[in-house]
Amino acid sequence: MTPRRVRDIEYLLVPGNQRKTTDIVIERDGTVVVRPPAKYTPEQVDAVVDSKRLWIYRNLAEWKDLNASAVAREWVNGETFLYLGGAYRLALVSGQDQPLKLKDGRFCLSREVIEHGGTDAARKAFEQFYVDKGQQRFESRALFFAPKVGVDIADVKVKDMGYRWASCGRSGILNFHWKCMMAPPKIIDYITVHELCHFHHRNHTDAFWNEVDKVMPDWRERKEWLRKRGASLDL
Ligand SMILES: [Zn+2]
Known part of the structure; x- marks a missing residue:
């Protein structure tokens, strides 16, 4: 275009x-x-x-x-990373069975990941962490909200969505960006409800927002949070 x-x-x-x-x-x-x-x-x-x-x-x-205000990231001890709205410090550890774990309030990244694959591999380990956690959370939140919105969902996928937070396909498939997992649970719920309501209205008309309002009366604050802080949800 x-x-x-x-x-x-x-x-x-x-x-x-x-x-x-x-x-x-x-x-x-x-x-x-x-x-x-x-x-x-x-x-x-x-x-x-x-x-x-x-x-x-x-x-x-x-x-x-x-x-x-977008993030400039360094992959060193003490650097902070977001998860569900909280900031956790990075610790490089040796002899860990998984590339990345959230343990005792810290993101523990296996030192071997950085040593062998550099920052690209570190970034991938974080992405995979958010994808895995996101898959569980978005599935359970979508199943929780779908009956309230009055829709059926076919599947939930968490992946890289470029500059979009989420999308919904016509066949009942919901897609979410893994970056959503850096936001607080309230915002994740808002993103979920927003996409579910698109099954009723594939636009942002008053009728659409009315559907959102029925399930989530404080959607305006959550939407505003995402607009203002969305750029900071990044690796
Ligand atoms: Zn929308």
């Missing part, structure tokens, strides 16, 4: 919005995505984007601020 440009705003035009209004979002990678009503011409979309440019500038500036 080639981006369109209005003044100095570059945006991606995504067709297929069944609504009467244009949906403009700043994605986690900083891309401006615009979903206009299906019958709009590209020129009409340009005009809408132009009329919303102050909002777009403000949100892009905020996105830059939030991402300036």
Whole structure:
């Protein structure tokens, strides 16, 4: 998809919005995505984007601020890593049976992992830890919330989702990013409920948020937490 440009705003035009209004979002990678009503011409979309440019500038500036706080990671003793909202210090240990364990309030990383594979291997060990823990937690939380939302799920997968936190497929499969496991349980629950509600509405209309609200009345705070702190959930 080639981006369109209005003044100095570059945006991606995504067709297929069944609504009467244009949906403009700043994605986690900083891309401006615009979903206009299906019958709009590209020129009409340009005009809408132009009329919303102050909002777009403000949100892009905020996105830059939030991402300036992204993590620069060192793989040394004492460095902290997040898990379920808590910060745990890293300890390099010898003779451990697994590459990485959370034990006695510390992330114990086998020294051999770094010695043989360097920081790439260390990163992989953490990713695998979050994938394994995430698989258990998201399965159990999705099974807990699915009847409350009134939907059936087919499967839960935890993997690298790029700049997305989660997605839901049409066949009842939920996908979650392993990075979600760094967030507090309340936020993980919000991400779960959010995706489950997409089985009812594949958009972010009022009807969608109304479904979220039925199950999780304080969703706004949780959504705001994720918007503000999401960039810090990284390796
Ligand atoms: Zn959504």
